[in-house]
Amino acid sequence: MSVVATSTRFSRERDQPVRPVLMKGNEAMAEAxxxxxxxxxxxxxxxxxxxxxxxMARRLPELGRVFVQAESELGAINMALGAAATGARVxxxxxxxxxxxxxxxxxxxxxxxxxxxxxxxxxxxxxxxSIGPSQSDYFQATKGHGHGDYRVPVLAPSSIAEAVSLxxxxxxxxxxxxxxxxxxxxxxxxxxxxxxxxxxxxxPRRAGGWQVSGAAGRPPRIVRSLHLxxxxxEAHNRELQSKFAAIAEAEARSxxxxxxxxxxxxxxxGTAARVAQTAIERARASGLRVGLFRPVTLWPFPSRDxxxxxxxxxxxxxxxxxxxxxVEDVRLAxxxxxxxxFHGRTGGIVPMPGEVLDAVKRAWALTSPRPGLAGVxxxxxxxxxxxxxxxxxxxWEAIGRHVPDxxxxxxxMPFLVAGNARNGR
Amino acid sequence: xxxxxTDTRRVIYRRPDVLTDRSSHYxxxxxxxxxxxxxAEVLDELALGPRTIGVASVGCSVFVYDYLGVDFVESxxxxxxxxxTGVRRVRPDAFVFTYQGDGDLAAIxxxxxxxxxxxxxxxxxxxxxxGIYGMTGGQLAPTTLVGQRTTSTxxxxxxxxxxxxxxxxxxxxxxxxxxxxxRGSIADPQxxxxxxxxxxxxxxxxxxxxxxxxxEILSTCPVGWGMxxxxxxxxxxxxxxxTYPLGVLVDRLKSTARRDGEG
Numbered sequence: 048m049s050v051v052a053t054s055t056r057f058s059r060e061r062d063q064p065v066r067p068v069l070m071k072g073n074e075a076m077a078e079a080x081x082x083x084x085x086x087x088x089x090x091x092x093x094x095x096x097x098x099x100x101x102x103m104a105r106r107l108p109e110l111g112r113v114f115v116q117a118e119s120e121l122g123a124i125n126m127a128l129g130a131a132a133t134g135a136r137v138x139x140x141x142x143x144x145x146x147x148x149x150x151x152x153x154x155x156x157x158x159x160x161x162x163x164x165x166x167x168x169x170x171x172x173x174x175x176x177s178i179g180p181s182q183s184d185y186f187q188a189t190k191g192h193g194h195g196d197y198r199v200p201v202l203a204p205s206s207i208a209e210a211v212s213l214x215x216x217x218x219x220x221x222x223x224x225x226x227x228x229x230x231x232x233x234x235x236x237x238x239x240x241x242x243x244x245x246x247x248x249x250x251p252r253r254a255g256g257w258q259v260s261g262a263a264g265r266p267p268r269i270v271r272s273l274h275l276x277x278x279x280x281e282a283h284n285r286e287l288q289s290k291f292a293a294i295a296e297a298e299a300r301s302x303x304x305x306x307x308x309x310x311x312x313x314x315x316x317g318t319a320a321r322v323a324q325t326a327i328e329r330a331r332a333s334g335l336r337v338g339l340f341r342p343v344t345l346w347p348f349p350s351r352d353x354x355x356x357x358x359x360x361x362x363x364x365x366x367x368x369x370x371x372x373x374v375e376d377v378r379l380a381x382x383x384x385x386x387x388x389f390h391g392r393t394g395g396i397v398p399m400p401g402e403v404l405d406a407v408k409r410a411w412a413l414t415s416p417r418p419g420l421a422g423v424x425x426x427x428x429x430x431x432x433x434x435x436x437x438x439x440x441x442x443w444e445a446i447g448r449h450v451p452d453x454x455x456x457x458x459x460m461p462f463l464v465a466g467n468a469r470n471g472r
Numbered sequence: 473x474x475x476x477x478t479d480t481r482r483v484i485y486r487r488p489d490v491l492t493d494r495s496s497h498y499x500x501x502x503x504x505x506x507x508x509x510x511x512a513e514v515l516d517e518l519a520l521g522p523r524t525i526g527v528a529s530v531g532c533s534v535f536v537y538d539y540l541g542v543d544f545v546e547s548x549x550x551x552x553x554x555x556x557t558g559v560r561r562v563r564p565d566a567f568v569f570t571y572q573g574d575g576d577l578a579a580i581x582x583x584x585x586x587x588x589x590x591x592x593x594x595x596x597x598x599x600x601x602x603g604i605y606g607m608t609g610g611q612l613a614p615t616t617l618v619g620q621r622t623t624s625t626x627x628x629x630x631x632x633x634x635x636x637x638x639x640x641x642x643x644x645x646x647x648x649x650x651x652x653x654x655r656g657s658i659a660d661p662q663x664x665x666x667x668x669x670x671x672x673x674x675x676x677x678x679x680x681x682x683x684x685x686x687x688e689i690l691s692t693c694p695v696g697w698g699m700x701x702x703x704x705x706x707x708x709x710x711x712x713x714x715t716y717p718l719g720v721l722v723d724r725l726k727s728t729a730r731r732d733g734e735g
Contacts, residue, residue: 086562087558087561087562089558113561113562115557115561115591117554117587118583118584118586118587119583121551121554121583121584122551122554122557122583122584122587123554125547125548125551125554125555125558125584126554126555126557126558126561127558128545128547128548128551128554128555128558129527129545129547129554129555129556129557129558129559129560130558130559130561130562131558132545132555132558132559133525133559133562133563133566135562137558151548152548152551155546155547155548159546259525259543259544259545259559260525260543260563260566261522261523261524261525261542261543261566261567262521262522262524262541262542262543263522263523264522267537267541267542267543267544268543268544269537269543269544269545269546270544270545270546271528271537271544271545271546272546273534273546
């Protein structure tokens with residue numbers, strides 16, 4: 048399996064321990080932050096990220112650094128705002144409902160241009176939802192949280208080892224661009240244990256010149272997001288937008304696996320990408336040439352790389368632990384170069400590799416350019432449909448200019464016809 | 473022929489160093505100008521300006537950072553005590569204070585002030601209570617007097633639907649993490665002097681490393697109240713103090729708290 052990192056912006060240090068250690072994701076991310084030079088952590092308990100808070104509660108005081116368990120996620124992130132305003136390297140973590148509470152201060156921190164690393168160990172929603180793993184905060188992370196015109200970089204680890212290295216990357220990005228950076232993990236990344244050789248890294252400190260410290264021997268500094276004069280606020284927004292454009296240009300990252308000869312590309316991040324990897328192995332064992340495109344940055348979205356990958360395949364299959372959020376960015380990036388199919392599970396359920404393989408086979412059948420592939424379609428039609436899959440609920444969709452050649456194959460699968468009919472075909 | 477005379481003039485009143493030399497945006501008769509000045513005087517007297525990090529809140533006084541020439545962090549509405557906590561924890565050498573109105577501290581920010589107080593954060597809180605939301609045009613505040621007309625209680629505050637004023641400083645004074653809590657007023661020169669002494673005491677307690685200190689200051693909003701500035705001052709002195717009695721509520725560095733005196 049070939050792995051190609053499409054961006055090499057982040058260099059890795061070599062002096063790392065070589066013995067693998069068995070680490071829980073939440074604890075590994077916590078220790079990675081400590082090793083990255085995190086000065087202060089503010090948090091509030093919520094499943095499935097609580098071990099991260101507990102690790103910090105034990106480790107930071109023994110290092111003489113700051114740990115505060117706040118009265119709420121509102122309290123936690125506003126403490127982080129205050130600490131970050133002094134130039135401290137600050138981490139907060141939470142899970143989905145808590146991130147919603149932090150959304151207010153995310154907007155203020157983006158507006159005030161304060162660095163922060165925020166880890167979201169996603170759980171099922173909406174509302175209190177469940178404590179199971181989920182990827183249903185993709186929209187919130189990449190397009191929203193708080194009010195106003197702003198973006199924050201979003202990094203999505205798909206293994207604990209990668210989570211460790213992304214924590215250091217996140218601090219570096221946060222300070223380089225003076226912006227909050229979110230690590231979007233899910234309950235599996237947080238709760239699972241994996242043997243990792245942790246690639247700890249301590250990004251260098253930047254000089255600054257903007258932090259509050261007491262105005263001794265210099266004019267006072269004000270960290271703020273308020274600009275009441277319309278001209279002032281527009282000028283501020285223009286500066287922010289040019290910063291976001293610079294981030295979008297320089298920091299998009301993705302990983303491509305087995306794309307060289309692939310006819311179908313699965314797009315997935317985080318835990319969904321891990322499931323996809325197993326599905327791809329099985330697909331290739333049965334003669335289907337399938338590859339993986341895994342966004343590492345969800346914002347900026349690696350649109351150019353994905354468009355390039357999609358230009359050479361006959362179908363794109365998006366797999367998510369959600370009802371379909373990443374798929375929208377995939378469609379925007381693919382721009383009709385290939386039909387885009389979706390398979391997702393919600394409620395804290397992780398799709399099985401077999402489900403993903405079935406989705407791939409259906410996409411294969413639907414986009415078959417040659418009649419000789421009818422056998423695959425029959426095989427798919429004969430397969431026992433998953434009674435709870437979103438495919439059966441009609442969420443299966445195909446869009447794009449590519450019209451399936453094998454209409455017979457489509458007709459043999461009524462649930463697919465329903466999906467296509469909704470798309471006007 | 474000219475004769476040399478000895479200049480016997482001396483400066484008895486001048487702008488404090490910390491107070492910036494600019495005219496304010498506050499309405500005529502607003503109390504913020506007086507309060508800014510006495511805070512600046514205390515910062516000067518204790519030579520705290522160069523090590524001060526202030527936390528501005530949301531409301532008319534968000535622009536305190538334009539008038540006090542010290543480093544400032546602007547906080548979301550109500551969150552100033554949490555922001556100040558973050559500043560304080562990573563900057564143990566700084567002098568940290570928040571400047572909050574009554575909507576900010578006693579409504580949307582109740583959780584933040586109560587828990588900063590419970591933790592005994594070494595911060596000082598200037599809590600300006602004028603019983604109304606001034607910046608948004610005069611709505612019911614948690615501190616609005618019973619019967620008081622506001623734009624959202626046009627018939628007067630009715631306790632059956634709008635509840636009672638919150639004596640939040642008394643509530644905070646119950647917490648062991650609050651080392652000093654007092655209530656002053658800017659309604660007359662005597663109380664302005666006493667209130668300044670309260671602020672000084674609150675700041676000294678932070679410098680002594682002893683818990684959270686808060687000074688509530690009864691202030692005015694002539695525009696929001698529909699009164700002239702002088703009527704507003706009289707209203708505070710005669711009426712508002714009936715709901716919010718003046719004095720030191722707790723001073724844990726003294727053997728016994730005095731409830732009737734000055735700071």
